[in-house]
Amino acid sequence: xxxxxxxxxxxxxxxxxxxxxxxxxxxxxxxxxxxxxxxxxxxxxxxxxxxxxxxxxxxxxxxxxxxxxxxxxxxxxxxxxxxxxxxxxxxxxxxxxxxxxxxxxxxxxxxxxxxxxxxxxxxxxxxxxxxxxxxxxxxxxxxxxxxxxxxxxxxxxxxxxxxxxxxxxxxxxxxxxxxxxxxxxxxxxxxxxxxxxxxxxxxxxxxxxxxxxxxxxxxxxxxxxxxx
Numbered sequence: 001x002x003x004x005x006x007x008x009x010x011x012x013x014x015x016x017x018x019x020x021x022x023x024x025x026x027x028x029x030x031x032x033x034x035x036x037x038x039x040x041x042x043x044x045x046x047x048x049x050x051x052x053x054x055x056x057x058x059x060x061x062x063x064x065x066x067x068x069x070x071x072x073x074x075x076x077x078x079x080x081x082x083x084x085x086x087x088x089x090x091x092x093x094x095x096x097x098x099x100x101x102x103x104x105x106x107x108x109x110x111x112x113x114x115x116x117x118x119x120x121x122x123x124x125x126x127x128x129x130x131x132x133x134x135x136x137x138x139x140x141x142x143x144x145x146x147x148x149x150x151x152x153x154x155x156x157x158x159x160x161x162x163x164x165x166x167x168x169x170x171x172x173x174x175x176x177x178x179x180x181x182x183x184x185x186x187x188x189x190x191x192x193x194x195x196x197x198x199x200x201x202x203x204x205x206x207x208x209x210x211x212x213x214x215x216x217x218x219x220x221x222x223x224x225x226x227x228x
Contacts, residue, residue: 002101002102002103002104002105002193003101003102003105003108003141003191003192003193004101004105004106004107004108004191004192004193005101005107005108005109005110005118005141005142005189005190005191005192006107006108006109006110006188006189006190006191007109007110007115007118007142007146007183007188007189007190007191008109008110008111008112008114008115008148008183008188009111009112009115009148009149009150009183009184009185009186009187009188009200010078010111010112010148010149010185010186024053024072024073024107025053025054025072026053026054026055026056026071026072026073027048027053027054027055027056027071027072027073027074027075027109028055028056028057028058028067028068028070028071028072028073028074028075029041029044029045029048029055029056029057029058029075029076029077030057030058030059030074030075030076030077030084030088030093030114031044031057031058031059031077032058032059032076032079032083032084032087032088032091033076033077033078033079033080033081033083033084033087033112033113033114034077034079034080034083035083037057037059040077040079041055041057041059041060044057044075044077045057055075056071058091058093064091064092064093065091065092065093065096068093068096068097068100069096069100071100071106072106072107073106073107073108073109074097074100074101074106074107074108074109075108075109075110075111075114076108076109076110076111076113076114076117076118077111077112077113077114078111078112078113078114078148079112079113080113080127080128080130080131081112081113081116081117081122081125081127082122082125082127082128082129082130082131082132082133083130083131084113084114084116084117085117085122085133085136085138086131086132086133086134088117088133088139089133089134089135094138094139097139098139098140098141101139101141102141108141111148112148112149113125113127113148115146115148115183116138116146116148117138117139118138118139118141118142118146119138119139119140119141119142119144119145119146120137120138120140120142120143120144120145120177121136121137121138121145121175121177122136122138123136123145123171123175123177124145124146124147124167124168124171124180125147125148126147126148126149126164141191142191142196142225142226143177143225143226143227144177144178144179144180144181144225145171145177145179145180145181146180146181146182146183146189147164147168147180147181147182147183148183149183149184149185150164150182150183150184150204150205151164151184152164152165152184152205153165164182165182165205165207165213168180168182168207169207172207172209172210178208178209179206179207179208179209179225180206180207181204181205181206181207181222181225182204182205182206182207182213183204184202184203184204184205185202186200186201186202187199187200187201187202187203187204187218188200189204189222191226194223194226194227195221195223195226196221196222196223196225196226197219197220197221197222197223198216198217198218198219198220198222199218199219200218201218202218203215203216203217203218204216204220204222206222206225
């Protein structure tokens with residue numbers, strides 16, 4: 001397995017050193033999660049420029065599939081996960097992204113919604129279904145799900161709705177996917193081949209169907225998630 005993934009909870013860009021080690025000079029950006037793709041691309045392009053990388057956007061390409069086939073690295077940004085996944089299907093790039101990452105070893109970075117679509121499905125996103133993709137099945141670069149922006153219950157809150165933990169429990173009542181990794185703000189998962197490491201400044205919470213949740217500190221080896 002040649003995959004090289006950097007999956008981030010929030011939109012802060014952590015790609016500098018990650019891309020340096022991969023010998024990448026140009027990044028293909030996928031801005032499908034936001035409505036104004038031109039403005040989103042400009043923001044991303046300006047940021048990558050300060051890091052020394054050129055950025056192309058898939059929405060500017062005559063053929064999105066060909067753009068993915070030529071990509072040195074792929075970065076999918078945050079926004080609405082349902083809109084993002086629908087656009088990946090509509091533009092017929094989902095399968096090609098999977099092939100480039102898993103077979104060719106093209107580095108993949110995802111933040112927020114871009115992290116959601118890297119997993120088995122988008123069923124553990126926090127977003128509203130403002131559009132309907134053909135399926136919830138996502139790119140499938142890892143065999144588990146992630147809940148970005150995971151937040152802990154606030155004992156002093158007057159909010160009467162379900163907590164994030166309760167929502168994930170409900171997900172496990174309806175699916176065979178065994179694990180959901182709750183990534184808090186400031187946490188990120190680095191996957192290289194068959195190894196996975198939790199990085200960042202905050203802990204992550206792992207939910208496994210039928211078992212109590214487990215907390216993991218930054219620096220933890222989470223490679224076990226890749227073989228479940």
